[in-house]
Amino acid sequence: MIRLLGGIGAQVLAMLAVIGRVTLYALLTLRHLVTPPFYAREFGSALLQIGWLSLPVVGLTAFFTGGALALQIYAGGSRFDAEAVVPQIVAIGMVRELGPVLVGLMIAARVTSSIAAEIATMKVTEQIDALVTLSTHPMKYLTVPRVLAAFVTVPLLVGIGDIIGIFGGYTVAVRSLGFNASTYLQNTVDFLEPLDLISSLVKGAAFGVIAALMGCYSGMNSGRGAQGVGRATKSSVEAASVLILAANFLLTGVFFSI
Amino acid sequence: MIRFDDVHKAFGANQVLRGLTLEVPKGESMVIIGGSGTGKSVALKCVLGLVQPDRGLIEVDGRDATEGDRDAFLARFGMLFQGGALFDSLPVWQNVAFRLLRGELKRPKAEAREIAVEKLRRVGLSPDVADRFPAELSGGMQKRVGLARAIAADPEIIFFDEPTTGLDPIMAGVINDLIREIVVEMGATAMTITHDMTSVRAIADRVAMLHGGKIRWTGPVAQMDNSGDPYLDQFIHGRAEGPIAAVR
């Protein structure tokens, strides 16, 4: 029994220690962000990797989710004669919650994993050591460009995801649920408020930072060998996903509970 | 001059360096030999601050290696890593010219490329390698690119971690000559780790043997053959029998 409690205690302590180290890592990233040099080329390629190349997966995810959402709301709404709310609920559901969360999770799957695997491999093959000996700070060269690129592009991806998601709902509603196209769009536009959009983009920025930061952190702290790379990748995606969901809960509270 | 004074380093329970004491005079070529896993690479990494020693002091030209401006300190060094450690996201020439493309030594792209191609030629690689990516090269070629990168900015102090491992005998000869040349012509201080006794004789002014986390023997290369040290003799002649256990 005591051993069990001890085990749990040790786990909790270890988790707190990791949270502390990640926080420290985030602050360090911030410090390196505001001090020169800034590696513009690395930033450019991170923009491409994180933003542009994530578009297809983000678009598909959002489209299918929007479509499914419309079907569900229609089915659920019809139980109390409220089928007409489909456009409003799809809009609010996509923009406030599903858009940012799904894009965040897709970014965690796609970007966090690839950042973690890449940096961990660099660590294992001594490329990080080589960077240091070539007077290049790994934080500045690897972490800052990726985190900044995620901060800039993920909100855009979320915005695009919101639009495509609404369009998915619209397509389903108009094609198979018999909604009138222009009324659907009108209802959507009338219903959404600026705060909905702002919260969506703020969430996107936060999730982007979390995703990129966790990838870099896990990669930099990878163990040795192929196994080390595997572990770093796995734990980075786990941590990023959980943190994104937790941050979503917090941010939703901040934006909408008052 | 590089001076190790009673340097200790352990990774968990694995005691690697246990009181390493060694002096490498300026402008000389020191070769470190010793069995695999005795901590030769770790010793070099301690100088560069890539590994923090648990105890002991490392001085470069009389100044504590851990103090002062890191960038200025590291700018004096070139290092060839045991595995090459090339950046696989960059083409070969940008690897070689890495230091020349950013930071204080930055210069125009065309000029950096020219220097890279010239350094590649010195390690026996033709200019058409310049635009390939490291993953497209053989192990021996990657090693030579790593060597070209180490010498690209004409450093004062150069570390070579197993420069000839994985090369054919002719290429090994080319690299040995190159290292010798760098020390003699540029007056650089070199520390080379190798298991290749031909290399030792070709490169070294002085030799040090690392065993059990300490320097077992050190002296001019000419005295290596009649040191009277059974450990060194066993290593030089590659005998399975002797004081160094074959199972480690």
Ligand SMILES: Nc1ncnc2c1ncn2[C@@H]1O[C@H](COP(=O)(O)OP(=O)(O)O)[C@@H](O)[C@H]1O
């Ligand atoms: N970063 C590290 N973490 C844990 N152990 C290490 C690390 N670097 C080296 N070691 C261990 O230190 C010992 C010496 O390694 P190394 O210096 O690479 O040997 P070698 O003399 O062959 O170059 C080995 O047992 C190795 O496993």
Ligand SMILES: [Mg+2]
């Ligand atoms: Mg080694």
